[in-house]
Amino acid sequence: MTRQSLRLGMVGGGEGAFIGAVHRMAAALDGEWRVTAGAFSTDSGRNARTGAQLGLDPQRTYDTFDAMLAGEASLPADDRIDAIAVVTPNHLHAPMAIAALQAGFHVFCEKPIAMSDAEAQAIAETVQATGRRFALAFTYSGYPLIEEARTRIAQGDLGAIRLVQVEYLQGWLSQPIDIQGNKQAEWRTDPARAGLGGCLGDIGTHAFQLAEHVSGLLVQAVSADLTIHVPGRRLDDDVSALLRFEGGARGTLKASQVAAGEENGLKLRIHGERGGLEWAQMEPNTLTLRWLDRPSEIVRAGGPGLQDSAMRLLRTPAGHPEGYIEAFANLYRSFAAAIRGEESTWVPGVPDGLRTMKFVEAVIANAASGRKWTSIDPGESE
Template identity: 45%
Template sequence: MKRKLRMGMVGGGNDAFIGAVHRIAAFMDGKIELVCGAFSIDPQISKQSGEDLFVAPERVYLNYEEMIEKESLLPDGERMDFVTIVTPNFLHFAPAKLALENGFDVVVEKPMTVSVEEAKELQETVERTGRTLCLTHTYSGYPMVKQAKAMVKEGHFGKIRKIIVEYPQGWLSRLTEREGNAGAAWRADPKRSGKSLVMGDIGTHAAHLAEYVSGLKIEELCADLTTFVEGRLLDDDGSVLLRFENGAKGVLMASQISAGEENAVRIRIYGEKGGLEWANEDPNNLIIKMLDQPRQLYRTGNAYAAPYTLSSFATHNTRIPAGHPEGLLESFANIYRNFTLTVTAKREGRTPTAEQQDFPTVYDGVRGMTFIDTVVKNNEGTEKWTKFVV
């Protein structure tokens, strides 16, 4: 394809948080352009957002149904190629399904849907239509997360025994949803957020990171959810014990009342021979701790000699020389770039490389929704362990 991929957006207007981050990430490599959108629930804000983003007025639509219908009727040379969906959780499924059914690829925010049933329906739709769905689990895009995954896979640490993943935030330590914060208001509303606030908003990121880096699937879990803030309708804190498929044990903590914390995502994995540690707030460092050896620090962007050479997955997702910090925006952009490379390869009849296909998909979305469901079921029930069955 000798042109940029054309992107449409559902949500992400001037009244939104993550939509602007998506645009920065999508545009970073110069291979995507924004051509249309239904940017807001409020038509005035949508119109103004389109104007601010230099989108042609006739392609700023009243709602996603109109956008998908009218874009489908445009000639090949103009029509959007894919839709980015950055609305509250309950508004992911319907636009994603409609877009896929009408021949468009999809980038959608997590949690993919608000129920396992919807998630499985999206999986069936992706399989039937042959379209590509990308789920933006942001933390999996970092070069040092890719390096960690590669080292686990090549057996550097031996058989994995223990996985500890944490995602503490402090921004919901008060009743923020009643303080005029629209993002907090829908997140704390079961009708718009889903069954769990903390697990939908950040727990799925942690669960995805644990499975992504370790390469192991969660098989059983035991969960404890709490609502600490009085008046809140959903949980704001959760601790989960995990059992993985190879006998490894894990602990997942997701919390939005960890007062004073920002986005302190951290993962530690230990095998028979050693372990690793990676943290979002220091993302260019990967700490390697081997039994009976001094600690090692792997850093993004270095051309280390063998046996320390960074994996092809880490280097493929690195943009600048070592020492110049890469961060969340680049990690997000890596997800968009791999999605773009995969979509382009498919359209040209080529098989995308493993590096190009390395982004979260509809299958991760189904696992994410199953994770939330299983955590809530275990927390509400009396059994000690609940099976994680997809």
């Protein structure tokens, strides 16, 4: 019997949008998904052009998200979409994800999961009630050498973890392009569409999720500073935080979108009692291991000594670079396997969404207060 691709609908991600195209490339890479429907833009012309460029049946390029839900639900089960990718600005994540889940569709959602912890909790409750699958686009956790780092820490190679340092530096908002009308910048610095955090929600959540995912430890409390460097901007463009992890580990998180000259400088360093590791997103096929009692090691994607769990995320032999699209595709491949009921690797979902929203709210509360530390659990401070 021929294996059929799962059918994907998309809301948002129309002509000119960055992340929608990335989702489509990642979903298509392994042949597990095929975009068959969409409500890509509230601009009817842009919406129609996007559908045409993707070769969709015009009847399945819907004018609105609600029309897509109704139209797809009315189709036979072997024709309607299996899942919906939500790639809209943040304020639409929760209402659209909840509506899609309640309509019987699985959901792959952009991060952050929602505008608040309360909205994130509502999504979690809907996932539980409907039994549908829910994934979040924490792309960097799909890199093979992030899985290598996570596995080595989990099996105790570094010993007890003591230090976790993560930074994500960008420079694209160093000038007031949001105020000057850049659409990608405009919504990300608008509290009504982005939420409580600017840089914090956009890339600080990536850094936080990666730190917890790889270290295997939960952050218990934060001491943070939020800054707006560009005059007239309404949300933070620079974040600094001290982190207290369970088990006594300490950490730092730095996220900035005004680090002029930086591109996507996501870096992670973790040290235990016996050694440490270092990984950088702009050189993703290299993991450096440093030891207390022997020479350092350079581990390469596809090279000798790689853990089986990391090897399963690779598609090409050593020396053929794999990057951002492939990492993203690993999440879509795992999401497809989970929907099919097959054995799958881990995919970020509701727990990651809840954790990152608690982090965002704790950082904002701490930065606005005179307290030294604020618990990740809202309202509990010391």
